[in-house]
Amino acid sequence: xxxxxxxxxxxxxxxxxxxxxxxxxxxxxxxxxxxxxxxxxxxxxxxxxxxxxxxxxxxxxxxxxxxxxxxxxxxxxxxxxxxxxxxxxxxxxxxxxxxxxxxxxxxxxxxxxxxxxxxxxxxxxxxxxxxxxxxxxxxxxxxxxxxxxxxxxxxxxxxxxxxxxxxxxxxxxxxxxxxxxxxxxxxxxxxxxxxxxxxxxxxxxxxxxxxxxxxxxxxxxxxxxxxxxxxxxxxxxxxxxxxxxxxxxxxxxxxxxxxxxxxxxxxxxxxxxxxxxxxxxxxxxxxxxxxxxxxxxxxxxxxxxxxxxxxxxxxxxxxxxxxxxxxxxxxxxxxxxxxxxxxxxxxxxxxxxxxxxxxxxxxxxxxxxx
Numbered sequence: 001x002x003x004x005x006x007x008x009x010x011x012x013x014x015x016x017x018x019x020x021x022x023x024x025x026x027x028x029x030x031x032x033x034x035x036x037x038x039x040x041x042x043x044x045x046x047x048x049x050x051x052x053x054x055x056x057x058x059x060x061x062x063x064x065x066x067x068x069x070x071x072x073x074x075x076x077x078x079x080x081x082x083x084x085x086x087x088x089x090x091x092x093x094x095x096x097x098x099x100x101x102x103x104x105x106x107x108x109x110x111x112x113x114x115x116x117x118x119x120x121x122x123x124x125x126x127x128x129x130x131x132x133x134x135x136x137x138x139x140x141x142x143x144x145x146x147x148x149x150x151x152x153x154x155x156x157x158x159x160x161x162x163x164x165x166x167x168x169x170x171x172x173x174x175x176x177x178x179x180x181x182x183x184x185x186x187x188x189x190x191x192x193x194x195x196x197x198x199x200x201x202x203x204x205x206x207x208x209x210x211x212x213x214x215x216x217x218x219x220x221x222x223x224x225x226x227x228x229x230x231x232x233x234x235x236x237x238x239x240x241x242x243x244x245x246x247x248x249x250x251x252x253x254x255x256x257x258x259x260x261x262x263x264x265x266x267x268x269x270x271x272x273x274x275x276x277x278x279x280x281x282x283x284x285x286x287x288x289x290x291x292x293x294x295x296x297x298x299x300x301x302x303x304x305x306x307x308x309x310x311x312x313x314x315x316x317x318x319x320x321x322x323x324x325x326x327x328x329x330x331x332x333x334x335x336x337x338x339x340x341x342x343x344x345x346x347x348x349x350x351x352x353x354x355x356x357x358x359x360x361x362x363x364x365x366x367x368x369x370x
Contacts, residue, residue: 002031004193005350006185008177008208009200010036012154012335013316013328015161016343017198017350019080022168024351034165035187037176046304047225047251047259048336049241051092051149053112053119054105062313065361066334069341071118073150076340080164084237085254086156091240092149093130095141106144120148134242134252135234138291141244151241151251152336179211183325196350199327200343203270203307209369214319217368218307218330222268224278225261228286228297248285260286261302264333274301308332309368316342316358317365323355330368 007018018034025032050073052066077087096102102124109122123145125133131140162172177185184191201208203220230252237254244250251259260282279301287293309315309330316328326349328342349355 002029003195005030005032006177006192006194006197007032007034007200008036008185008197009202009204010034010038010158010162010172011200011202012158012331012339013343013346014198014200015158015165016076016340017200017347018165018170018172018343019161019168020344020347021350022165022170023079024347025168028169030351031171032165032169033171033173034162035173035175035177035185037174046154046223046262046302046336047253048152048154049092049149049243049249049251050087050152050337051094051146051241051243052334052337053116053146054094054109054144057312059311059313061361061363062334062338065314065341066337067116067118068361069338070148070150072341072344074118076344080161082157082160085153086160087150087152088237089148089150090238090252091133091145091147092151092243093125093133093143093145093240094243094245095143096245099142102142102144109144109146118148119146122146130242134239136230136232136239136252136292137242137289139289141242141289143242145240149241151253153253154336157336179208181211183212183322195324197325198346198350199325200329200346202329202331203305205307205327205329209319212319215370216329217370218309219266220269221306221308221332222265222271222303223262223306223333224265224274224282224301224303225259225263226279226282226301227299228258228260228293229256229299230258230297231256242289244285244289247288248282250286250289257299258286262333268305270305272303272305274303306332306335311363313362314338314342315362315365315368316346317362318355320366320369326350327365327369 106124206216239252242250319325
């Protein structure tokens with residue numbers, strides 16, 4: 001008899017978990033259903049960067065997870081047959097305002113490169129060098145090129161993974177589900193029992209677990225970014241990403257699309273309305289490097305809701321007193337880097353019926369759920 005598995009949430013953790021539940025279940029011993037209602041999902045509103053190595057963050061667990069998460073994409077792209085419309089390894093250019101800080105960061109990059117193959121190579125670029133790499137910029141900054149850096153389209157990423165999951169007999173159910181007090185799920189079919197459940201509901205996890213009398217220490221954070229159309233012979237999706245210090249990332253994509261973002265609005269809650277304030281701020285940030293950008297080039301403003309924790313670190317594991325309910329969340333702004341690896345870990349735990357040892361990546365789950 002097949003074991004019934006539920007995945008709640010179709011964002012980056014849930015979609016990756018669903019895909020790998022089908023991919024790793026070679027004997028088809030699992031019957032997997034993913035439940036998702038699409039509301040406010042951060043992943044689908046995101047265009048992100050896979051380049052954690054020169055981050056200012058000093059959380060060792062986070063860095064271990066992010067470093068391995070970036071390297072994991074090579075396997076994920078192959079396993080899920082992801083195309084360049086989803087993931088492109090075009091390099092990232094990281095900047096610092098102070099030249100001395102940039103020199104120090106380059107020394108750090110060279111040291112990390114020795115034991116981080118995913119970085120591929122690093123180079124210290126002058127502003128003129130950056131201008132050659134990003135010829136549409138009118139005011140290019142000096143920076144460090146990390147050849148292994150990549151960019152990802154969140155919407156296409158999720159769609160591709162769920163499409164591959166369905167080909168492996170995973171059912172996708174577009175609905176919101178709820179726990180009852182006994183741990184069963186209330187679905188459109190009534191109360192249903194599952195052998196194992198993976199919860200990946202992001203900023204909504206607090207509400208997901210409330211019927212089971214758990215308090216989840218996550219908060220919502222509103223994120224907005226803008227899509228612009230760039231008509232220039234100097235522009236294209238093959239170009240690297242610019243990651244300016246203390247400013248908005250500038251991400252070139254195919255089909256004349258330039259993405260700028262994202263905001264981090266801790267007081268935005270679950271509000272999904274675009275704001276003129278965010279649009280203006282993002283455009284101003286981008287115009288510091290490309291003075292030709294204009295408001296009428298903005299095609300749309302995308303809005304999503306991230307989950308973040310008090311220590312700004314992701315978490316994953318199982319409920320303190322229930323190993324059959326696994327969960328992952330609190331991704332914050334690094335979700336596109338850390339989320340897929342978390343989804344993979346959770347899927348393996350279900351398929352192999354054995355929980356992993358994850359303390360080098362995350363604090364105990366009891367730190368975030370009580």
